[in-house]
Amino acid sequence: MAAQIYHPFSTFNFSNTKCFLTGDSLSSTEEKIQVFPQWLMSRYSLEDKPFKLLDESIATYKDLKVPCSAAVNEQYLEPLEAEIAAAFELGYEGLKALDELRLFQWVCKLLYGIVFNELQAGIKLQHAQGEEFNISQSIIHKFSHLHLMLQSINLPITFEDFKPYSLFLFKVDNHAEEFGYRDEINTQTFALRIADFGLVMCLQDNGANGSYHRELYEQLKNDTLHPIQFEEFSARVFYSNYLFNRLPEYEVMPVGEEIFVEAMPLRGISSKPLFDDWTNKTYGQVLESFWKSWGFLLLEIIKNPNQPISFLFDADGNRVPAGAITLHP
Structure with a gap:
């Protein structure tokens, strides 16, 4: 039987009666899995730590769950978690050796x-106020494609001659117990800094941010970074993905038992560049948020508007070695 893609956004059914991955009906609304896997929450004591949602409400990490069929969890998700947990246990070298697609699926x-x-x-909130739930078409477009790509976990999906993501991985001199997590849902950007590594991933840019930062990444990727240096690199990627101005389109082609996903050219019919213009003041605001632990303020960061403060490069453009940085959060 040909594989069937599940399209939750066509019916907008996000109840606890259907499996989030396959749409299969569940026997109980208690059939759920944690969003943040138990192995990660236990390692960093995250269960009761606050997690802020977009509507400013506060949940805890352990509150975040999705309805999931026990069979789907056992067959597809538990093996993925086991693979990622084993790689994380080995740190940077484990991540480097991991199949990128598996890491992409886990982040998805x-x-x-x-x-x-x-x-x-x-x-729930809008229904309580007697309103219809409203969400922009561009956000639905992005989330639908995110869910399509997520189904590469359980369906024979092949990404035809492209990677749907950009990935940056570094060795970082972190404190042993530190858990540095950040995401931007609208642009689908993700960063995690734990153990001896830091990674940044843009989930649906077809490698555009990888190309945008290629020269910089080549200069840095074999170095061990100080945490403030990794946060600076992350800020650059989060900001560039905000400047990325395309909504990628994909052609989905079922062929026999398999499903091929082909990326449409990002250039499309628009003649403008893929990224809007970089503005140092806006970048400085992003950097201020990423450097919160070290207390840098926007005025200091963009004291020279043409050259914001950097811990990656000195004023002459030379690499700053991590060992030369004495800052502590």
Whole structure:
């Protein structure tokens, strides 16, 4: 039987009666899995830590769950979690050796799990106010494609001659117990800094941010970074993905038992560049938020508007070695 793609956004059904991944009916609304896997929450004592949702309400990490069929969890998700947990246990070298597609699937699962919780909260709130739930078409477009790509976990989906993401991985001199997590749901950007590594991923840019930062990444990727340096690189990627001005389109082609996903050219019919213009003042605001632990303020960061403060490069453009940085959060 040909594989069937599940389209939750066509019916807008985000209830707890259907599996979030396959749409299969569940025997109980208690059939759920954690968004943040138990192995990660236990390792960093996250269960009761606050997690802020888009509507400013506060949940805890352990509150975030998605409805999931026990069979789907056992067959597809638990093996994925086991693979990722084993790689994380080995740190940077484990991540480097991991199949990138598996890491992409894991990040998709995590981000889509957060999206699912945000949608449930939004629907509940607007219904309580007697309103219809409203969400922009461009956001639906992005979330639908995120869910399509997520189904590469359980369906024979092949990404035809492209990677739907940009991935940046570094060795970072982190504190052993530190858990640095950040996401931007609208642009689908993800960063995680734990153990001896930091990674940043843009989930649906077809590698555009990878190309945008290629020269910079080539200069840095073999170095061990100080945490403030990794946060600076992350800020650059989060900001560039905000400037990325295309909504990628995909051709989905079922062929026999398989499903091929082909990316339409990003240039499309628009003659304008893929990224809007970089503005140092806006970048400085992003950087201020990423450097919160070190207390830098926007006025200091963009004291020279043409050259914001950097811990990656000195004023002459030379690399700053991590060992030369004495800052502590």
